[in-house]
Structure formats: structure tokens, C-alpha cells
Amino acid sequence: MNVALRKPMTVEQFLAWEExxxxxxxFDGFEAVAMTCGTDAHEAIGxxxxxxxxxxxxGKPCRVRGPTMKIEVMGRIRYPDAFVYCxxxxxxxxxxxxxxxxxxxxxxxxxxxxxxxxxxxxxxxESIQRYVILEQDSVAATVFxxxxxxxxxxxxxxxxxxxxxxxxxxxxxxxxxxxxxxxxQDAEDQSG
Numbered sequence: 001m002n003v004a005l006r007k008p009m010t011v012e013q014f015l016a017w018e019e020x021x022x023x024x025x026x027f028d029g030f031e032a033v034a035m036t037c038g039t040d041a042h043e044a045i046g047x048x049x050x051x052x053x054x055x056x057x058x059g060k061p062c063r064v065r066g067p068t069m070k071i072e073v074m075g076r077i078r079y080p081d082a083f084v085y086c087x088x089x090x091x092x093x094x095x096x097x098x099x100x101x102x103x104x105x106x107x108x109x110x111x112x113x114x115x116x117x118x119x120x121x122x123x124x125x126e127s128i129q130r131y132v133i134l135e136q137d138s139v140a141a142t143v144f145x146x147x148x149x150x151x152x153x154x155x156x157x158x159x160x161x162x163x164x165x166x167x168x169x170x171x172x173x174x175x176x177x178x179x180x181x182x183x184x185q186d187a188e189d190q191s192g
Contacts, residue, residue: 062086062167066103074121081134100167106135
């Protein structure tokens with residue numbers, strides 16, 4: 001059997017290569033991975049989340065970005081659906097290396113990556129204090145919080161608030177889903 005072994009790209013090689021591409025790619029530490037297209041629900045959740053965070057962070061040192069801005073974690077490049085960082089960066093910066101809170105909206109094709117691979121990467125990145133995984137088909141989230149060397153997880157549903165003391169923001173979870181096209185049962189659960 002003739003197997004060709006490829007040498008992995010470095011972060012620097014990936015960033016230079018990606019600048020020449022029309023489509024966005026993440027870097028998994030070895031090679032470029034094309035980003036998939038999102039759904040209406042995915043964009044509704046992410047867009048509403050970013051708008052709410054932008055409003056709550058107005059006048060504060062923290063900023064919300066995503067999904068077209070990159071972060072670097074564990075020698076990998078990721079495009080979270082949203083993230084917050086609190087230190088100044090140059091206006092022409094393309095990669096943020098000190099995110100504080102990171103958000104991913106689950107998609108069927110990315111669920112394993114978001115729940116396992118990215119969780120490990122975000123936990124290994126010292127600046128990240130909170131990782132929020134938002135479900136796409138119901139008002140629900142899993143929140144991972146750094147507490148010293150450990151991480152604690154908590155599930156949230158429609159009646160819960162997403163508390164983020166590290167950025168001084170609290171959002172009712174149902175507010176993030178206000179424009180999301182949910183199934184009739186999920187919409188009923190959200191309102192009642």
C-alpha cells in the first residue's frame with residue numbers, strides 16, 4: 001500500500017493560505033477544514049445573541065465579534081458564532097488570541113466538533129472563562145465555566161438566565177431565541 005504522508009500546516013502557513021481563499025476555513029491543528037453554510041435558525045440565534053451582547057457591552061471595555069472573526073486556541077484557528085474579548089487589539093487584527101467568553105450554535109454536522117474538540121481547545125485556553133453551546137432546535141444551552149483548574153457544566157432551558165459575570169452581562173436565554181424559527185412545541189415551551 002502506498003500512503004503519502006502529508007506534513008501538517010503551521011498556524012502561520014494556514015493564515016497566509018486562508019487570506020487567499022474565497023471561503024472561510026478553520027484550522028484543526030493539522031489542515032484546513034472548510035466551514036459549512038448555516039441555516040436560518042442558526043443565523044437567527046447567532047445574530048440575536050451578538051446584537052444583545054453588543055447592546056449590553058456598550059460603553060464597557062469588552063467587545064463582541066463573530067462569526068467572521070477568528071480566534072486562536074491551542075494552535076488551532078476557529079470561527080465561533082460569537083465571542084467576547086476585553087483587551088485592546090489593533091484595528092487591522094484578524095485573529096483574537098484572548099477571548100473571554102465563546103459561543104457556538106450547534107448544527108447537526110458540527111455537533112461532535114463543538115461538544116468535544118472545541119470544548120477541549122477552549123478549556124485549554126487560559127483566557128477563556130466560559131463556553132456556551134446553544135442548541136439550534138430548542139431554547140437550551142450547555143454552559144461550561146472555568147472555576148480554578150476545573151470546569152463545571154450547567155444546562156439551561158427557556159426559563160433560565162445566562163449569567164456571565166466575567167463580562168458583567170446577564171441575558172434571559174429565551175431572548176436569544178426570540179427570532180429563531182422553532183417547532184410549534186418549542187415555541188410553546190419558550191412562551192409558557
